[in-house]
Amino acid sequence: MLDILAITSPIFLIIAIGYIAVYRNIVAQTVARGMGAFVINFALPCLLLRTVIAHDINKVFDTNYLAAYGSGSLIVFALGYFFARLIAKKSQQNAALQGMGMSMSNSGFIGYPIVLQLLGPTAGIALALCFIIENLVITPLTLILGDSAEAEGTSRWQILRKTFTRLARNPIIVAIVIGMSISISGITLPGPIFSVIDMLASASGPVALFVIGGGLVGLKLRGLRFDMARIVFGKLVLHPLIIFLLLGLVPDLDPVMKIAAVGYACAPMLSVYPIYCQRYGHEAMGAASLMAATSLSFITISTALWLLDSTAVFGPLP
Template sequence: MLDILAITTPIFLIIAVGYFAVYRNIVPQTIVRGMGAFVMNFALPCLLIRAMAQRDISEIIEPIYLMAYGGGSLIVFAFGYFYALKIAKKKQPNATLQGTGMSFCNSGFVGYPIALQLLGPAAEVGLALCVMIETLVMMPMALVLGDSGQNEDQSKGRVLSKAFLNLGKSPIIIGIVVGLCISLSGWVIPRPIFTAVDMLASASGPVALFVIGGGLVGLKLKGLRADLAGIVSGKLILHPLAVFTLVWLLPDIDPIMQIACVSFACSPMLSIFPILGQRYGHEGLCAASLMIANSLSFMTISTALWLLDLTQAFGPLP
């Protein structure tokens, strides 16, 4: 367990430093938002380019990983969505947000730094695969369901086309496409360009964690207790269990990638969750869920990695 804490503790210490820096106004929260934009628009895309450009396409596209992570995410999303819609009698935008909060990981800002500490360079491939599922499958689905619940005059096809158009402009997607093209072409990036890409990519982990901590300052714990409990427990417990189960049941892949798949699923929900909530008038619920999930994730992630190490379900941790 001490070995696991040695991996997870530095991650959450940087989050705590970010929180303290903004709370004490050492770094203004507006600056932290700018740092977050830097990570999303430059550092993470460069990380994905670096991960893909240095590998053969056969090393990047892992169908079993995609099936396990994508399948587990879809199952948990469907559970949260239909429970809120049919059992709790919530409106469709609220139900969509509950499914989203349970099934979307903060793969870039929390999942990647933890996987990097645990697995090394393999974490970059795991991140790229998770991002593919989240941006090409999960996000369009969530936007279609949420927007169609608010804009009943628009067809789902029109909403979906807008969602994909917006995603096509995302630097993250552009980074994936550029990395895949370089991998397929066999082109070697000139050393000065690669050095710049590598420097930007290396900044993604610590800066992202600092941003997470700073973003927690000022969030209010508002919302229904049942909704909060459902979203947080669904994300921190149900989602990792669903992904673990599929990784266990599906044909074997590299044990490192099995561990990566589960470790990414253990991270709390995406950091823009309150922004999505604001889109549908539920920013208080989403912000409170994010704050609680980030606070509890130190314990849940450490416990999950300890159990993986104890049971050696996919072999010993590296």
């Protein structure tokens, strides 16, 4: 267990440093948001670009991983959505957001730094695959359900076109496409260009964690207790559990990739979750859920990794 804590505790210490820095106004929260924009628009895309061009395209585009992680995420999304819609009697927009909060991990900001320490370069390959599911499946599904609920007089085709047009300009998606194109073509990037990509990619982990901490300042855990508890339970317990069970049905998948999938599924929801919630007037639910999930994830991630290590169900950790 101490070995696992040695991996997870530095991650959350950097989050704590970010929180203290913003709380004490050493770094303004607006500056922290700017750092987050740097990570999303430059550092993470460069990380994915570096990962994809450095590996064989057949290894990066692992259909077994995509099937297991994608199916698990969709199952959790559906459970969250239909429970909120049919049992809790929430609106379609609220239900879609609850499904998103349960099934979409903060893969880049929290999942990657942890899995990188645990598994090394494999973390980048798994991250690219997780981003494919999150950005091409879960995000569009949430936006389509949310927008269609309020888009009177707008056809489903117009909603789909608007959603995928927005996604086509997403720097993360652009980076994955460019990386795959370079990998398939066999082109070798000039040394100076690769050095720039490498330097920007290396900044993604620590800066992202600092931004997470700064973003927690000012969030309130008030009201919405049942919605928040349901979303946090779904994200920190149900999502990794279902991914774990589905991975057992995929014997051909590399055991190290299975560990990576569970590691990413254990991460709390994406840091911009409250922004998606704000789009439909549920920012309080999103902010409260994000703060609770991020705070509790230190316990759940450490426990999940300890169980994987002690049981060696997918083999011993590297």
